[in-house]
Amino acid sequence: MDKIFCMLGMIVAIGGHVSALAADYKVGERIGEVKAISQANPTYKTLDWDDMMPVDWDPMKSLKELDLDKLDDADPRAIEALEQMRSAWNDAPIVQKLDKQRVQIPGFVVPLDMNGTQVREFLLVPYFGACIHVPPPPSNQVIHIILPKTLPKDQQKTLDLAARQYGPISVSGLMETVASNTSMGFAGYRIKAERLMPYKLKEN
Secondary structure, eight states: HHHHHHOOOOOHTOOOOSSGGGGGOTTTOOOOOOOGTTOOOTEEEOOOOOSSSSSOTTTGGGGGGSSSSGOOTTOOHHHHHHHHHHHHHOOOOGGGGGOOOOOEEEEEEEEEEEEETTEEEEEEETTTTTTTTOOOOOOOEEEEEEEOOSSOHHHHHHHHHHHHHOOOOOOEEEEOOOOOEEEEEEEEEEEEEEEEOOOOOOOO
């Protein structure tokens, strides 16, 4: 049942919570309290990952009629259910009103294109290890980040460090409801990045 539990772990991660330090993140753990980010900028709307999923969308729908305790990975019913779920997640519904909004959102970096040690393109995901250690999350929980041709040195350094550690970063820019099929999974959204910052929770 390894594949089944792996998929269920991703579902749990969509609604979970984590500690503040990058070093404390474990595979499948979520970014944390997004609305509390300390570098909030009034130019951008602070976006939570849950805001990107329609309220009536159920990622568990294809598994609800199965008794997972009685299935293993070789069971045809399990294989079919996982294939249906993966297909549904690749084409997960988006929230259209987010199109053309200037947003700020933190997440974990999944590099797509690197020039030496410099990241030129990446996916932003809500939990640690997505696309690398576990299968990709639903496409409405993946953002394809498009970088400008040149980044300030401090922002490029922040991005490259986050990429090496698969760590958290805050991205600000113009969000578009444009789907992408990348080498690391499907993305339901795209952000043309304007500003990258290290991610930290607001200190009490």
